[in-house]
Amino acid sequence: MKQPTGGLVERLKDNGLKLTPQRHLICQLIETLPGHPTAEDLYEQATAVMPSMSLKTVYSTLYELAGMGAIRLVNVGTGGFRVESHLEPHAHLVCRSCGQVTDVPVDPVADADLSVLEQFDFVVEQREVIFRGLCRECGLRLSGEGSGS
Amino acid sequence: MKQPTGGLVERLKDNGLKLTPQRHLICQLIETLPGHPTAEDLYEQATAVMPSMSLKTVYSTLYELAGMGAIRLVNVGTGGFRVESHLEPHAHLVCRSCGQVTDVPVDPVADADLSVLEQFDFVVEQREVIFRGLCRECGLRLSGEGSGS
DNA sequence: TGGTAACAAACAATCGTTGTAAACTAGGTG
DNA sequence: CACCTAGTTTACAACGATTGTTTGTTACCA
Structure with a gap:
């Protein structure tokens, strides 16, 4: 059994989702950014690299990843949820x-x-x-x- | 033995706030409603009795009560906070x-x-x-x- | 090559909440 | 009693986070 430590991209493919450039970037950012980024944080970082990135795409991808259990979205009451990649x-x-x-x-x-x-x-x-x-x-x-x- | 005014009304007065009809009603509702009502829940119940009640007043009163430690406002990630009167x-x-x-x-x-x-x-x-x-x-x-x- | 399904983008809409300013109310003063 | 003041409530607009909708865009397959 391989431990999917940095395997968000793998998880996407395993679940039948296409590995689009947008999803790839978001996965990379989640694995790279320290702490618990918000959707907005990810969006900021993503647009720096890929200006056309839509905030909606960030949300969709996060929900896809959360749906397959690759990340968790936690709400600590500070407004907006945060991405938890440490499970x-x-x-x-x-x-x-x-x-x-x-x-x-x-x-x-x-x-x-x-x-x-x-x-x-x-x-x-x-x-x-x-x-x-x-x-x-x-x-x-x-x-x-x-x-x- | 039911307390007619309960503790919330006392707390308001002890903290130098006026006991307005709106605040009185909100306190009563908090002590009466079962479970963990949202601000919106309280607003609905309040307007049934006092149609002029403003949602803003509900929020303000909740924050006043929370500020003096009489209630807690908890966010469980279901959208909006909930009133916790059981401390x-x-x-x-x-x-x-x-x-x-x-x-x-x-x-x-x-x-x-x-x-x-x-x-x-x-x-x-x-x-x-x-x-x-x-x-x-x-x-x-x-x-x-x-x-x- | 055209058809199709998945996907992303733009943008408006929604939800819960908060800011603002005007209006109201109770209590004290002459 | 009319007036002043401070505290309060109201209507309403605005806000941040999120979602729905519609319209491209792309990859892939017969």
Whole structure:
């Protein structure tokens, strides 16, 4: 079994989708850009290389990739979703000031007793853990502004 | 023992805000409506009683209540935020088919070792756990449609 | 070579939300 | 009581993110 680490392009083809230049570029960008880009981020980067790229194409391609499980689209409440290409279970830190999203390579729910869920007859397919607060920079900046002068 | 005004109205007054008829109604609705209403839900219910109610007033009041910590506004990725008047730590079940949000009275992160967070210099103020999947009704409905018994 | 199906582009429309400015309301003052 | 002021609500326009529609454009096949 090959681990599709950088295999977005492969995944597209495996799922019967054509590898168009637009899709190729979007896949490359997803694998290249650090952090959790938004659709808009990808669009900006894409138009720098391929000016004719449509924002609609970015959205369509993201939904195609998400539909085949190659990426995840997460909504952390900062307006718009973000592309998650790192699929192992992990948590997110979301800064309430700058909106930055950081991966925490730990699954806080892993050891939890989830037997309570059974009584809800709810089929869990995915879970999401978000820690909201202030990142280092925003913490320093805000406390500096507040007490300074 | 039903509290006629509930706690939200008190909180408003304690925070120096006037208890206008609009705010009173919104507070009542929040305490009355089951589940996790959206701003739009509240607006619908409110206009049924007070037709002049503006959607903007609903939003403003919600942000005022949230600002004083009387409610929480959670975004579970179903478009728009939802009002959470139940503030104890708990998780959410979100159905990917019908969008229904259900409280799970358990805090799966409670026992987790969060010392990893220290290395990120991130001040956690709040946490959110979401289980995504299919609720009972949607699970039955979809499997019924799919396999056609 | 023309036909066809998949795809991308342009652009308008939609949804949830927010900004603006005008209008209203309650309480205090003479 | 008419008037002032601060806080509040309203109508309405605007906004950012996303989606629908329509019209090309492209690759491929008989």
